[in-house]
Amino acid sequence: MRRVCLFLFILGLYLVYGCEKAAFPAVPKRPQILVSVNVKGESVAFFDAKTGATLAEWKVKKPIQGAALLRDQRTLLLYGNELDRVYLYDIHTGKEAQEWRTGKGIVRALVSNKGDAVFLADEQQNMIRIFKENGQEAGKIAVGDKPLTLLQNDAGTLLYVIDFRNMKAYIVQVGKRRVIHTFSVPKFAVSGLLREKEGELWIGGHGSGSTVETNIHIYSARTGAFVKTVKAPVMPVDFAETKGGIYVLSHGSSTLWKWNDSGELESSVIAGANPFAMIAENGRLYIASYDSDEIYVVDERTMKVVDRWKTGKGPFQLLMAKGG
Amino acid sequence: MRRNTLTLEQKIWLMISFGVILTVSFSSFLLDYFYQKLYVDKVEQTLRQEGKALASDYHGGAVSETFRKQIEWYDKKSTAEVMLVNNPRELSACLPFDIHYQSLISGKDRAKLLNGETVTKIGYEKRFHRKIMGVIIPLLDGHRLQGVIYLYIPLASIQELTKDVAMIWLPLAALFVFVLLFAGKQLVRHITGPLKEMEKVAYHMSQGNYEAQIPVRTNDEIGKLAKAFNVMAKAVAEEDMRKREFLANVSHELRTPLSYVKGYSEAILQGLVKTKEEQRKHVQLIHREAGRMERLVRDLLDLAQLEGNSVPLQKVPLAFAQVIEDTVAKYEPFLRKKQITLDVKLDHDIILEGDADRLEQVVQNLLDNAVRYTPTAGKIKIQLRKVDAANCQLIIRDSGKGVPKEKLAFLGQRFFRADQARTRKEGGTGLGLAIVKQIISLHDGTISFFSEEGKGMEVVIQLPIYPE
Numbered sequence: 001m002r003r004v005c006l007f008l009f010i011l012g013l014y015l016v017y018g019c020e021k022a023a024f025p026a027v028p029k030r031p032q033i034l035v036s037v038n039v040k041g042e043s044v045a046f047f048d049a050k051t052g053a054t055l056a057e058w059k060v061k062k063p064i065q066g067a068a069l070l071r072d073q074r075t076l077l078l079y080g081n082e083l084d085r086v087y088l089y090d091i092h093t094g095k096e097a098q099e100w101r102t103g104k105g106i107v108r109a110l111v112s113n114k115g116d117a118v119f120l121a122d123e124q125q126n127m128i129r130i131f132k133e134n135g136q137e138a139g140k141i142a143v144g145d146k147p148l149t150l151l152q153n154d155a156g157t158l159l160y161v162i163d164f165r166n167m168k169a170y171i172v173q174v175g176k177r178r179v180i181h182t183f184s185v186p187k188f189a190v191s192g193l194l195r196e197k198e199g200e201l202w203i204g205g206h207g208s209g210s211t212v213e214t215n216i217h218i219y220s221a222r223t224g225a226f227v228k229t230v231k232a233p234v235m236p237v238d239f240a241e242t243k244g245g246i247y248v249l250s251h252g253s254s255t256l257w258k259w260n261d262s263g264e265l266e267s268s269v270i271a272g273a274n275p276f277a278m279i280a281e282n283g284r285l286y287i288a289s290y291d292s293d294e295i296y297v298v299d300e301r302t303m304k305v306v307d308r309w310k311t312g313k314g315p316f317q318l319l320m321a322k323g324g
Numbered sequence: 325m326r327r328n329t330l331t332l333e334q335k336i337w338l339m340i341s342f343g344v345i346l347t348v349s350f351s352s353f354l355l356d357y358f359y360q361k362l363y364v365d366k367v368e369q370t371l372r373q374e375g376k377a378l379a380s381d382y383h384g385g386a387v388s389e390t391f392r393k394q395i396e397w398y399d400k401k402s403t404a405e406v407m408l409v410n411n412p413r414e415l416s417a418c419l420p421f422d423i424h425y426q427s428l429i430s431g432k433d434r435a436k437l438l439n440g441e442t443v444t445k446i447g448y449e450k451r452f453h454r455k456i457m458g459v460i461i462p463l464l465d466g467h468r469l470q471g472v473i474y475l476y477i478p479l480a481s482i483q484e485l486t487k488d489v490a491m492i493w494l495p496l497a498a499l500f501v502f503v504l505l506f507a508g509k510q511l512v513r514h515i516t517g518p519l520k521e522m523e524k525v526a527y528h529m530s531q532g533n534y535e536a537q538i539p540v541r542t543n544d545e546i547g548k549l550a551k552a553f554n555v556m557a558k559a560v561a562e563e564d565m566r567k568r569e570f571l572a573n574v575s576h577e578l579r580t581p582l583s584y585v586k587g588y589s590e591a592i593l594q595g596l597v598k599t600k601e602e603q604r605k606h607v608q609l610i611h612r613e614a615g616r617m618e619r620l621v622r623d624l625l626d627l628a629q630l631e632g633n634s635v636p637l638q639k640v641p642l643a644f645a646q647v648i649e650d651t652v653a654k655y656e657p658f659l660r661k662k663q664i665t666l667d668v669k670l671d672h673d674i675i676l677e678g679d680a681d682r683l684e685q686v687v688q689n690l691l692d693n694a695v696r697y698t699p700t701a702g703k704i705k706i707q708l709r710k711v712d713a714a715n716c717q718l719i720i721r722d723s724g725k726g727v728p729k730e731k732l733a734f735l736g737q738r739f740f741r742a743d744q745a746r747t748r749k750e751g752g753t754g755l756g757l758a759i760v761k762q763i764i765s766l767h768d769g770t771i772s773f774f775s776e777e778g779k780g781m782e783v784v785i786q787l788p789i790y791p792e
Contacts, residue, residue, distance in 0.1 A: 039420055065420075146422075164421070188423050206418045209425065212411060234412055252412035253386065254468050273438075273467035274417050290420070291438050292467030316420055 024058040024094040033091070033321040034279070034286055035076065036295060037067045040314025044076070046091065047295065049281060049320060052309045058094070062087075066317045068109035068118065070133055073321045079106040081123060088135075091321065100135040107148055112174070114156025121147040121161070128161060128172065139177045143170045151194045151201070160221075162189050162203060169203070171224060183224030186217060193239035193246065194221055204236035204248070212252055232257045240280035244300045247285055249278040256287065258303055269303045272296045279318040288315035333516040340508035348497050355493065359486055367457055368444055371404055371475045375442065375461035378406070378473050384465040386410075395473065403477065410463075410471030417469075426450060429460065429472060437462035438469055445476070455479035518542075518550045525557065534561035566738075573739035577620055577754065581613035616753075623755040626685075627738065630762040637679035637766055641790045644716070645670035645708055647680055651687040652706065655695060664698055667705040674708060674716045677790040682763045689756040690720045690783055696752065697724030697781070716789050721782040726775040735773050736761040 027033060032049035042064060046055040065080040070088070075097055079086045086106055088098040105124030112119060117138065120129045123146045130139040144163035151160040152174075159172040162185060169189070171181040189205035201221045207213030214233035219226055234252030241247070245266060246259040251274050260266045272289030279286050280300065287296040289308075293315065297307035330338070378398060382391055387410040399406040409415065414428040415437075428451055433443045437460065445458040458476030462469055518538060525536045534557055538550040588606040597603045629635045648670060659666055676683070694704050702723040710716050727735065734740045739754040764771045769787035 148421075165424075188418075188421070190421065206421060206423055207413065208423075210411060210413055212413050235418070252417055270468075274412075274469070276420065289467065291469065294467075314420070 023096070024060075024089065025056040026094040027056045027091040029092060030055065031323065032281060034281075034295065035067065035069070035091075035319040035321060036288060036311045036315045037064060037078075037317040037319070038293070038312030038314050039063075039065060039316040040290075041293075041312035043312035044078070045311045045315075047309055047311075049286070052295075052297070052307055054309070056094075057312060058089075065107065066109065067319060068111050069319050069321055070111055070118070073323055075133075076319075076321075077109055077111075077118065079109050079120070081105050081107050086120065098135050100131060102129070102131075107146065108150050110150040110152060110159075112156045113152055113154060114174075117156075117174070119150055119152075119159060121150055123147065128159065130174075130177075141172050141177050141179065143172070143179065144168050149189070149191055149203075151192050153194060153196055160192065160194060160201060162192055164188060164190060169201075169219070169224060181224045183219060183226075185219075186213065188213070189217070191236075191238050193241055193248075195241065195246075196221065200227065202230075202239055202246075202248075204232075204239065206235050206237070216248060230259075237276055238278040240278050240285060242280045242283075242300060244283070247278065247280065247300065249275055249287060251276050251290070254289075256285065256298060256303070258300075267303045269298065269305065271298055271305055276316050277318045279320055281320050286318050286320075288318050290314055290316060331516075332519065333512050336512045336515065337509055340512065341505055344501055344504045344508065348501050352493065352497055355489075356486065359489060363485065364446065364457060367477065368459060371457070371459040371477070372442055372444075372461070374402065374404065374406075375459050375473050375475045379461045379463060382463045382470075385470070387463065387471045402475075404475050405477065407474040408471060409474055415469055415472065428474070433460065434469065437472060438464070438467065440464060446479070449476075452476070452478075515546060518546050522550065522553055525553070529557060529560065534558075534564060570738055573754070574624065577739070578617060581617045581620075584613040585610050620753045620755070623753045623759060627755055627759055627762065630759060630766065633766075637682060639677050639679055639767075641675050641677050642680050642683075643672065644674050644676045644678070644683065644718070644787075645672045647683050648687050648706065648708060648718070651684050651691065654688075655691055658695055659704075662695065662698070663701045664695065665701075665703045667703065669706070670708040671710055671716070674710060675790045675792070676716070676767070676787055678767050678787070679763075683767070686760050686763050686785070687718075687720075689760050692756060693752070694720055694722035694724070694781075698722045699724065710789070711786065714789055714791070715786055718785040718787070719782060721780060723780040726777045726779050726781045727773070728777050729775070732773050732775060736771065 027046045030048045033055060034047040034049040036045040036047065038045060042060050042062060044058040044060060044067065046057070047053065048055055060078065063080045063082040064078045067079070068077045069075070070077060074091050076089050076091050077086055078089070082104060083106070084104050085099050085101045086109070087096060088100070089095065090097050102120060102122070103124065105122045106120050107123045108121035110119045116132050118131045118133065120131060122129050126142060126145060126147070128141045128143055128147060128150070129137060132138050143161045145166040146164040147161045148164035149162035152158060157174055159174050161170040161172060163169065165187070167184055167187050169183055169185045170179045172178065173180050185203055186205050187208035189203050191204045193202040195202065199221045201219045203217045203219065205213040205217070213235050214231060215229035216232050216236050217226065218228050218230060232248045232250050233255070234250055236248045236250045238249040239247065245261060248257040250257065254270050254272050254275055255268050256271045256278070257268045258266045272287045272294065273291035275287045275289045275296070277288040283300055284306070285298040285300050287298060289296050293311055293313050295309040295311050295315065296305055297309070298304065299306050378395060381394060387408065392408050395406060395408040409428055412418070413425060416427040416429050416431050416434040419431045419434065429437065436443050440462060442462070443460040445456060445460070448455050449458070455478065456476040457479050458474060461473045463471040463473065518541070521538050525538055528536045537554050537557065540547050540550045540554070588610050591597055592603060592606055597606055652666065652668060698704055704723070705721040707719045708716065736757045738758045741754055761771055764785055764787070767787055769785055772784045773781065774784065775781040
């Protein structure tokens with residue numbers, strides 16, 4: 001009888017501990033926190049965006065593919081197409097806040113610029129799924145095959161979905177939950193830049209087969225009509241636009257390209273080793289160097305590498321948490 | 325359970341065959357392994373050296389057209405295929421994206437190359453549609469994998485070389501195996517041949533034929549076994565002969581007194597005896613022969629008991645001198661009658677562990693003989709003395725005519741008499757010494773005879789002293 005009691009006690013302990021939400025080191029508050037999602041090392045690293053000091057590193061030990069910051073700038077949403085749910089953590093406590101049982105196949109998350117919505121791109125259901133910040137699913141919009149890229153207008157009323165496989169892009173009216181335009185894009189197109197004022201949608205990509213993409217494809221943001229290509233070899237995969245100009249990161253050549261406002265190529269710099277992600281802030285460009293496990297910091301005006309910070313293995317996405 | 329039906333010959337041969345085949349296959353495996361390994365290693369080393377030498381001309385930055393031309397030129401001159409690959413797609417640069425493309429360099433290889441390590445490929449490569457032996461040298465600019473130099477040769481050329489070796493090796497190995505197996509068979513036959521002969525001889529012996537001998541050809545264990553077998557066969561034959569001789573002796577010894585008894589009693593019955601005096605003489609003779617038969621039967625029984633150990637000795641510590649004195653006392657009338665001088669020297673401290681009756685029998689039989697063969701007015705000497713702390717000797721010496729030297733060895737054998745003619749007159753059974761010998765041996769002692777013809781006879785008995 002005593003043995004049974006002991007067993008039940010241990011089982012109980014196990015259940016209690018097993019059910020307890022994982023907790024990570026709390027991230028101290030800073031005006032700007034750079035978040036680096038490292039897919040190879042399955043970790044998330046936090047840096048003071050100004051000084052480069054490492055604030056914390058979370059060993060998530062789950063196959064995460066990316067993250068998104070909710071509007072509160074402190075809830076970090078982690079997803080991965082192999083995970084059957086998305087995890088939401090409060091970065092300042094390190095504790096898990098929520099879990100949304102979405103099922104497997106989430107390949108992208110975007111927090112809406114308008115109101116209480118998070119867009120999750122689901123490659124299994126081939127849907128853009130809209131969740132409220134409390135985890136309640138508020139709607140779905142059917143799109144292509146692998147909706148890997150999500151962009152939105154400033155108002156958060158239009159969603160641009162670029163499919164990775166089926167050579168299509170969709171313009172979605174969020175309010176009506178419907179696709180209003182579909183247009184063709186190159187195969188393995190990825191990432192983009194919506195220039196609302198100019199009415200342009202810049203789309204990058206990898207290229208198909210053994211041919212590598214060397215161009216940026218520019219489309220009409222309103223109709224999706226093809227406008228022109230701009231050379232940015234090799235394999236442009238991330239974009240940023242600031243007052244200083246338009247910046248494009250090409251991972252095949254590890255090159256950062258800069259165009260000025262008038263659309264002229266101004267300069268380029270080799271930055272990082274096989275970099276996949278870039279984020280602009282404070283007059284700097286933060287670049288995730290996938291092969292060297294570093295964050296490169298480039299001054300956007302001089303286009304010089306000003307700093308390099310060591311991060312976890314395989315940094316793949318960068319986010320900026322502001323005003324914490 | 326079914327008995328194993330394989331013969332020893334088959335078993336040994338099977339063992340040898342197994343060993344030979346195992347050895348040959350193992351050595352061929354080793355040969356193949358080392359050949360492949362050494363040769364392939366050599367090729368790999370060469371490719372690696374060439375690749376590194378080529379890569380040393382790369383000095384960072386994007387791969388230049390000049391460098392590409394240089395590699396292409398080298399490719400034309402070299403026996404190996406040499407490629408410069410700088411397409412990021414082929415280098416698995418898009419790895420985190422699922423782009424459905426079989427890159428030349430896998431993600432794993434890329435990780436190695438990024439570390440500055442070279443990658444070796446042995447086996448089938450989908451891209452080249454064949455088996456290759458290849459080496460990939462990274463062209464690194466810091467952490468940037470700008471390209472790789474891929475050097476390879478088709479494995480077919482290596483395998484052709486091993487095929488050549490196999491062409492020579494296989495027939496040689498087959499011949500080797502065949503010769504070894506044949507030689508093994510001969511060897512086994514040579515080893516087991518004497519065993520088969522032994523089997524045959526043993527069967528012959530079981531049917532009473534002790535003459536067959538196994539030819540001893542070698543001096544090894546089998547040869548020694550054959551020798552031992554021959555010795556055993558001889559011993560069995562001798563034993564058999566002794567048994568027959570013994571039976572013949574016994575019947576002979578019994579027949580003589582029987583014919584006396586029969587003859588004299590017939591004479592009496594048929595009334596051939598006239599006087600009372602004569603009749604009495606006849607009856608006396610019958611009585612004497614009956615006594616002889618009785619003694620003979622008693623001695624035979626004694627011997628049989630002693631040899632078969634059916635009546636165990638009653639061993640107790642006893643004073644041997646006392647036993648001898650008691651026995652000698654019984655002989656005084658006979659000694660006096662034959663005017664024999666007796667010289668007795670006994671050590672009274674000697675204690676033996678023995679059967680008093682049997683030891684008395686020993687002394688009695690020996691004295692019987694001594695008195696019997698010592699002529700009138702002769703001399704008998706009895707001596708009991710310590711030889712060392714553990715042994716004592718009883719020596720009985722007479723002044724009779726002794727025994728020829730060549731017959732000394734036979735003393736103690738049943739029915740052996742040194743002088744066949746004399747026996748009847750002297751009246752022994754021919755078993756006395758045999759009994760003595762047996763009793764002494766049961767007391768862990770030894771008996772030896774010393775004699776020169778005409779100068780009497782000395783019997784020396786050595787017995788262990790009872791440890792106090």
